[in-house]
Amino acid sequence: MTTQEARNTRPAPEPPVTLDRRDGPYGEVALRRRGDVHEIIANGCFLMDTSDGRSERLLVDAALAALPPGRERPSVLIGGLGVGFSLARAAAGPRWGRITVVEREPAVVDWHLTGPLGAVSAAAFADPRTEILLTDLVGHVRTGTAVYDALCLDIDNGPGWTVTEDNGGLYSPAGLAACRERLTPGGVLAVWSARPSEEFEEALRNAGFEGVRTEEITVARGVPDVVHLALRAA
Template structure:
């Protein structure tokens, strides 16, 4: 399908998911689906047949940004933030709602996801943030950006796949490897914070953060309706 052509099966099916857009991207198939209609509609992103995220809640994605900002000194003027993964846009929208943030950079490697925000239904969440002059969208692989970007950030807020313990797309695991975490540390300014969203707590990942040279490693939880809580892992680069 070309950008946001209407799927011939996009109609109300009594609560069953409806395909809004399906594309073959550089890393496989990505699908935008809708459940429900009108103000109660929920959109969800599926990658290579695996559910990634939806618009039903967003508390943990907002916590990702809030916790990172809270970990920075209040006297640091206009801190910059890199959001890794545009997703459904909750983290970006939260960052743009906070006047304390300075430069807001979002790295997203799937052009379809960017298109769903710029000219599709996910713009309902992100349109105001995308129009914010502080916001820049970079179409790139996050791991490559971490290792090659010419700038540093005060905060890295990473929401890739389902977290360090459960990656869907081949290659994303490299972000959480020793080399990937070292790259994240080097991409931070002194005293900067790394915040990583995960679908489940991981003591092993906390240990990996410490082994990569981070300080102040801790985990914040967000309870979910069923199952283990979503979490945000936090770690600091030495000042």
């Protein structure tokens, strides 16, 4: 059998199955299953799936590691919920104190509470440290009064690849200044992105953050996923 003949005998990739689709407050959101993997799609844009989760876990781990030594039971704001890897990672360890998750799509919360994404997050939802806020992250950061030791933000495919136009304000000078104000002195901002961005690193420095750096997670194809890290001055 030739190489081409072998390729032709391989089964075709399994098409995705839409499990739920809803018109939410910010457009259409859908939950799909592709084989054993679940995917979240927002306004036709792929957001994330359950195939890996390394970079979502890095988002939380890197933020915790970047905090000043000796900080006991630090609080963390996770935005948004997604498929639940970041929340599950935070709740799996004893070091975090208050764990607040901001998610603006009721459908996503439902998929965790009563749907298949509970396989990732059920234990975290039951953890008494966990609080779920059903609200828009951009508005919460700009108008809220609560402060946190860490902000772990994962609501877009990156600062330059937002799911909705309004999200772009989070990465603007005013949005980054608001993030800084939501942090305790020495607190850390961690932002997930599907690609590195020197421009965003510079924006963080211009917004008054210190210790700006980027950690990468190698992916099978294309540029690495990254977590941008920055500290509020102590």
